[in-house]
Amino acid sequence: MNIIEFRSDNAAGVAPEILASIADANEGSAIAYGHDGVTARLEQRVREVFEHDTARVFPVTSGTAANALALTALCPPWGSVLCHETAHILNSEGGATSLLGGGAVMKGISGNDFRIAADTLRAALGSITWGDPHHSQPSVLSFTQPTDMGTIYPLDEVAELSAIARGSGLKVHLDGARIANALVALGCSPADLTWRSGVDAVSLGATKNGGLSAEAIVVFDEQAADELVYRTKRSGHVTSKMRFQSSQILAYLADELWLRMARNSNDRMVELAAGLAELPVEFINRPDVNMLFVRMPSAAIDRLEQAGLMFYRMSADTIRLVTSWQTTEDHINQALHHVRSALT
Ligand SMILES: Cc1ncc(COP(=O)(O)O)c(C=O)c1O
Structure with missing residues (x-):
């Protein structure tokens, strides 16, 4: 059959260009735990691709790790992460964000086309008592782009939702397990889809698009980036041979692969x-x-x-x-x- x-x-398998890049990184030896030249080049490349001079990058091995770590760097333990009710972080990650986030909770909100609607976001932000410790305090808006159901948020909607969230003091995260598919469909730049639209941190997926268990957290928020240095290590995500993840993402972002x-x-x-x-x-x-x-x-x-x-x-x-x-x-x-x- x-x-x-x-x-x-x-x-699907691993792209030949990515396998070749792993083989290149295998020449000779390199200092461990991400202090190698390949990881330094990756950070430089990410800054170019995202047109952001101070963006930081943390290679990890799964999308769940990228999401949970990025979210917990943006959300205090008493906070809540607002996302669409169909979001992967809410339904398909076994509560990883709550585990790593010291009890931070996730709240699903509705919206047509599997996208968070501006009205329901405003209603969710208006439905709690701010400053009341009985209520988890909304701290992060996370949206999945493209959504788990294969739809995309137009760019103006990303900016509108981010502005609503930021207006109430929330940080903004983008689950980009398939971000390349969204970029192609929208025909926009990575910068426009992320920090120029108010996004603080991105889970940059590669595994679903030709990578070998390689994803990266790309962070524009300085405080979250500083925290991720410790959070990635404490959760076991600073791999000693990080150059093999970094080399994959480097090839992934080269020549628009x-x-x-x-x-x-x-x-x-x-x-x-x-x-x-x-x-x-x-x-x-x-x-x-x-x-x-x-x-x-x-x-x-x-x-x-x-x-x-x-x-x-x-x-x-x-x-x-x-x-x-x-x-x-x-x-x-x-x-x-x-x-x-x-x-x-
Ligand atoms: C939208 C989305 N985010 C995150 C993930 C998590 O990725 P991983 O399975 O590598 O943990 C997936 C995986 O299916 C996904 O579809």
Whole structure:
């Protein structure tokens, strides 16, 4: 059976350019714990790419670590992190932020299209008594860009939500596990999507887009960066051979590799969605990037599974399809052929 992979972008392999960069970093020896030349070059590169002279970078090995550490550097133990009710940090990280944050809590708020709405954010900020220790104090707004459901916030919405949050003294975090896909879809610069729109810290994902368990926290807020020096170490995230994570992100950001790979996954999703839109299936989300949730008869899904199409089955009649940097036009044509057959 010919397997066609749509389960997740982290089921894809590692980009050859990234493997080559790891091999380059393997020449000779280097001082440990991030004091090496590769990590220094990475920080310089991040400053160039994000057009920010004092940005700091902390390579880590998972998106959960990036999120939890970034958030706890922005949120006191008595604080709360506001995020969309579908956010990964709330539903899929086992409470990592609360664990590392000394009990900081997360609050899900609603909004259409799986995005936080300005009104619900204002309502959440107005619903607590500020200064009352009975209430966790809202301290951070975290939004996922693109969202966990494959939609994106337009740039003006990012700036509006950040401004509302900052107006009440909150810091702003962006979960960018798939930030490259959002940058390609929006056609904007990393600086515009982040610090110029009021973002203090970013979880910069690479693993879902060709990295080998390499992510980075990019921080624009000086105090949070100073704290992360200690927080990363105390939580076991200052790897001794950090140059091998740093070399990956360095290659990832070189020659727009991250954007080229994300463009492939987004473009393949455009083709997949266009083909599926002609069939009797229902889209749950608007696929702005590389993720599509589709409802179709349960028996058809059973047939797709038997045909070798790999996807997440969210429920009896709903599946998630994710394209990656490795997805080809041929994969899309084969997938559409299988869906057509399964539906007839
Ligand atoms: C939006 C988002 N954030 C964070 C993560 C966490 O990444 P990791 O699985 O590397 O911890 C994921 C992983 O699926 C994700 O989809």
